[in-house]
Amino acid sequence: MNRIVYVNGEYLPEADAKISVFDRGFLFADGVYEVSSVLNGKLIDNEGHLTRLHRSMNELSLTPPATNEEIETAQKTLIEKNNLDQGLIYLQVSRGVADRGFHFPENTPTSLVMFSQKLNILESPYAKKGMTIITVPDIRWGRRDIKTVQLLAPSMAKMAAKAAGADDAWMIEDGYITEGSSNNAYIITKEGTLVTRHLGTEILAGITRKAIMRLAAEDNMKIEERLFTPEEAMDAAEAFLSSATTFVTPVVSIDGKTIGNGTPGPIAIKLREFYIEEALASTK
Ligand code: PMP
Numbered sequence: 001m002n003r004i005v006y007v008n009g010e011y012l013p014e015a016d017a018k019i020s021v022f023d024r025g026f027l028f029a030d031g032v033y034e035v036s037s038v039l040n041g042k043l044i045d046n047e048g049h050l051t052r053l054h055r056s057m058n059e060l061s062l063t064p065p066a067t068n069e070e071i072e073t074a075q076k077t078l079i080e081k082n083n084l085d086q087g088l089i090y091l092q093v094s095r096g097v098a099d100r101g102f103h104f105p106e107n108t109p110t111s112l113v114m115f116s117q118k119l120n121i122l123e124s125p126y127a128k129k130g131m132t133i134i135t136v137p138d139i140r141w142g143r144r145d146i147k148t149v150q151l152l153a154p155s156m157a158k159m160a161a162k163a164a165g166a167d168d169a170w171m172i173e174d175g176y177i178t179e180g181s182s183n184n185a186y187i188i189t190k191e192g193t194l195v196t197r198h199l200g201t202e203i204l205a206g207i208t209r210k211a212i213m214r215l216a217a218e219d220n221m222k223i224e225e226r227l228f229t230p231e232e233a234m235d236a237a238e239a240f241l242s243s244a245t246t247f248v249t250p251v252v253s254i255d256g257k258t259i260g261n262g263t264p265g266p267i268a269i270k271l272r273e274f275y276i277e278e279a280l281a282s283t284k
Pocket of ligand 1 (some may be wrong): 006008035179180181182183203204205206207208209242243245
């Protein structure tokens with residue numbers, strides 16, 4: 001790989017890009033991140049991602065390393081320098097470099113790192129065949145509404161899914177599905193109602209989720225933002241998940257129990273099409 005990456009105002013070949021071993025992102029997972037998808041060389045839903053980035057920084061008293069305009073300019077420059085047509089821009093803000101200690105250091109500049117990654121989002125094989133999901137206990141901390149870089153629990157969830165021969169994991173707390181390891185979780189009941197967990201500190205407020213909910217409402221779908229159990233999900237007509245890099249991806253089984261007839265459901269397919277149509281239109 002020979003990308004140009006962004007580190008604190010500089011564009012560097014990835015082999016030359018360095019962060020200190022004392023960076024608190026490295027030592028304490030003291031940092032937040034965002035992932036914006038790219039279609040036709042254009043950022044999708046980026047305003048939402050930058051707004052959430054600011055909220056995450058604010059919740060952790062992280063000083064923004066740059067203005068939104070500066071960040072977006074750097075994101076676009078990376079797309080250009082790396083000739084990125086389809087994929088993602090990852091960006092991370094960490095509290096910066098300080099002697100190791102639990103208290104947040106004062107007067108330490110936050111650090112900003114960004115890189116691009118190619119990914120075929122539109123032609124993902126999972127869009128066609130759907131994903132198989134297992135459920136795992138949600139062992140994450142209590143502020144999942146903040147998009148921090150502490151991603152060991154979701155990594156373990158995805159490894160458990162892999163070991164079980166499944167594609168991904170949804171997490172369960174107090175008997176209810178919170179969200180996916182790196183996505184929001186939805187079901188369509190047999191009555192055709194779209195159900196997804198309400199927002200709160202237990203889940204991340206997905207930027208894609210917001211768009212999907214709007215598109216579903218515009219299509220006059222009945223929507224309920226509420227708790228739902230794995231049993232209700234297994235008994236649903238359809239299930240699907242959403243994130244910036246998967247858009248809407250159908251779910252065809254949960255813990256080995258087939259959802260519907262085991263193929264992507266019509267509403268998941270329709271919502272994916274709506275989302276892609278709007279995203280592509282925004283690149284024109
Ligand atoms: N929940 C979690 C835990 C995630 O990691 C993600 C992906 N960042 C999402 C939900 C979906 O959020 P978005 O649509 O903004 O990518």
